[in-house]
Amino acid sequence: MILLVAMVVLTLNMFLPALPHMAEDFGVSEATMGLAVSAYMVAAGVLQLILGPISDLLGRRRVILVAVAVYALASLGAAVATDFSVFLACRLVQALVLAGSVVGLAALRDMYTTREAAGKMGTIAAAMAIAPMIGPTFGGVLDTLIGWRAIFALYAGLGAACLVLCWFDWGETRVQVRRSPQEQMAAYRALLGSGLFWAYAMCTGVSVGTFYIFLTGAPFVAQASFGLSTTWIGVGLGSITGGYMIGSTVTARLAPRLGVSVLILTGRSFALAGLCVGAGLFLIGVSHPMVLFGATICVGLGNGLTISNTNAGLISVRPDLAGSAAGLSGALQLFGGAVLTGLTLPWMAAGATPLRLLALMIVASVVALGLAVLAARGAARQPQE
Structure with a gap:
């Protein structure tokens, strides 16, 4: 399962340093080449809406085997494509790798209680948090030494290896439950009508959204306010991931004992407190990059305490779905990340200051904390596992 999750992350970011060379090779503009990212994200979002319900109907194993097999073939097609349209079509099909996260989460809930599943998710998240940092670096090395096609050939190889592992x-x-189409639709309506599910899901979305806000706004602030080089900006951006690894490790150890609600509330409170302390220091004149990145490390740690637990909670509202x-x-x-990124850019364009960035992140964190409280209250009325 760790390899599946790694493939999800690496498929998104490993090839990014090669985009300029790819655009040159295909003879397209950089904006057109950017479709390999933006169109892929849209396809990934749509496919998640499809893959999840199919795995509930047909079982986890069938979906993951078909998805990984097609992913490997699409990666091979992208590696040998000489026309951009063919490459883009293969790239969109690569989004099937999202089955690794969707079906993986569901499979964990099939096998474990809510608390145990949260702990397992924390372990996987802590192990895989390094992938966003090393993926682009390794992709850049491959592009420099061999060429960008080697990256997609590696995707195909990873897909083939994962297919063999999953097969055996x-x-x-998934415990098969026979339902008529009417009963299945009634079950879906019950899930969509659950306030507890939406509280967990929206808390997850807004918490992840603070990542997007930070990653979008921090480079502008670091350069405009502190004059940092791109190298140090990269180090600063990685700091939030370090906090996430710590928080996920804590989740892995404590979720089975404390339950998800305690850790979600702690995570959202810690993130908000760190941001408020950072904003307070800037207000009294303490202006230093360490203040900004120290505050956002708290966000990473808070998200590490939150996201695995909210995921475990939302898939436990209706375990059969x-x-x-x-x-x-x-x-x-x-x-949601796309929306928050779109809001962050004009907000920072009006003034790339640390306080403006922290203010936007504080607003998101307040909303996430409110949703966490609603989720905790709803969970308290549910049977405990």
Whole structure:
């Protein structure tokens, strides 16, 4: 499962340093080449909405085997494509790798209680948090030494290896429940009508949204306010991931004992407190990059305490529809991230100051904390596992 999650992350970011060379090779503009990112994100969001319900109906094993096999073939097609349209079509099909996160989350819930699943998710998140940092670096090395096609050939190889592992090691975890089409639709309506599900899902989305706000606004602030080089900006951007690794490690150890609500509330409170302390220091005249990145490390740690637990909570509202819940939540995270990125850019264009960035992140964190409180209250009325 760790390899599947790694493929999800690496498929998104490993090839990014090669985009200029790819645009030159295909003879297209950089804006057109950017479709390999933006169109992929749209396809990923849509496919999550489809893959989750299918895994609830047909089982986890079938979906993951088909998705990984097609992903490997699409990666190979992208590696040998000489026409941009063919490449883009293969790139969109690559979004099937999202089955790894959607079906993986559902499979964990099939096998474990809510608390145990949260702990397992924390372990996976802590192990894989390094992928966003090393993926682009390794992709840049491959592009420099061999060429960008080597990156997609590596994707194909990883897909083939994962297919073999899943074929021999991924047993069916879904307990089959025979339902008529009318009963299945009634179950979906019950999930969509659950306030607890939406509280968990929206808390996850807004918490992840603070990442997007930071990643979008921090480079402008670091350069305009502190004059940092791109190297140090990269180090600063990685700091929030370090905090996330710590928070996820804590989740892995404590979720089975404390439960998800305690850790979600702690995570959202810690993130908000760190941002408020940072904003307060800037207000009294303490202006230093360490203040900004120290505050955002708290956000990373808070998200590490939050996201695995909210994911475990939302797929436990209706365990028989864990795939549907995971898919819908994943799509909300992608589309919500796009919206928050779009809001952050004009906000920072009006003034790239640390206080403006922190203020926007504080607003998001307040909303996330409110949703966490609603989720905790709703969970308290549910049977405990």
